[in-house]
Amino acid sequence: MEDAVKRPYKSRVRAAAAAEKRAAIRTAAMDLFLQKGYSATTLKEVAARAGVGERTLYDGFPTKGALFEHVAAVAITGDEEPVALADRPEFQAALTERDPHRAVALYAAYSAEVLERAAPLINVAIESAGADPVLRRFSDQGAAATRANTRAFVDSLVKHRLLEGDPEDLAMAAFALVVPLVHQQMRRDLGWSAQRYQRWLESSLARILLGR
Template sequence: MNDEVKRAYSSPLREQAALQTRLLVREAGHRLFTRDGFVATSIRRIAAEAGVSERTVYTHYRNKVEIFQDALNVAIAGDEEPVAMRDRPEFEEVLATPSARDLLGELVRRNAVVQERAGALIMAGIESAGADADMRRISDEGERAMRANCLALAEALVATGEVRDGFDAAAVADVLTTMLSPHVHQVLGWPADRYHDWLAGTLEASLLAQRG
């Protein structure tokens, strides 16, 4: 009986400790990948950065690719739920915004948040894609997801009737895919508020018909 009680109480504690250790490893990987690149980052360095043993790292991840993928997924989404951005309620909320300017404003606001969390990590993957097949796969998957999301957003923008003449959904998606990319965010290197204001104004001027 006492053993059963101990197990009932200790299991949640062990689970919490395991989750905390996984978090430490993931955050350590995120820091090193963005600072030093994927190729230069080893499991040994991640373990040292996290303050754990290499063996402990391997109890949570099979290799550094899994660490990178987990760190990237969490950075993009902002949580650990295994739900793609396109399938999240907040994405549907943006699509349902009736005004094109309000839709763009909400899109830019959310994109700025994602770029602050994940932009540098996305770029680390892209920069390593030429030297590592797994990074090429992850980068290609990210680009396809980005294009699909931008096409859905473009269709919603066109449906408002406020898009400039000559821009169909495919052309709007081209602009969104380019302007919302981590490349632009990284090259500019601006503070979040300046980046947000510039991107909102540029997309409005590029895509929406003039008022009046």
């Protein structure tokens, strides 16, 4: 009985230690990708900055592309759970909200939250996509997912009879507002605060989708 108690405890300790190492690797990798770019960053540098052995890093992430995709996926979703943005409660709340202004506010808030975490890293991928097939695939898939999610939100408003107009045109107009480049131009280049960007996004989406 004592051994049975010790085993789950040891398993929890090992799992916690592994999660701590992954978090350190993610932090180091993101810092380097943002500082130096994807091409100039090496796995050896990531391991050194994270304070882990190169073998440990390679065991979890055998290629730089695999590491980038992991870091980006966690930045986008906010955790390591294999749940797509479209299936997250925050996004579903925007889809089911019957008040149009509240629905837009929920969608804008969640979009801004995701972009705040992930837009800088996504832009690194976009900048390097032409020279790396892994990043090109990541960038293409990310853009497609954002378009699909935006269209799903617009379709939910149409379904609930909260707006009128061509869903495709409205979805593409909304999509143009939530791309990472726009977020970065306002947050980094114009020096806007995260709160100001979210307010702008909400009011712009309301004008485009609701006409006010």
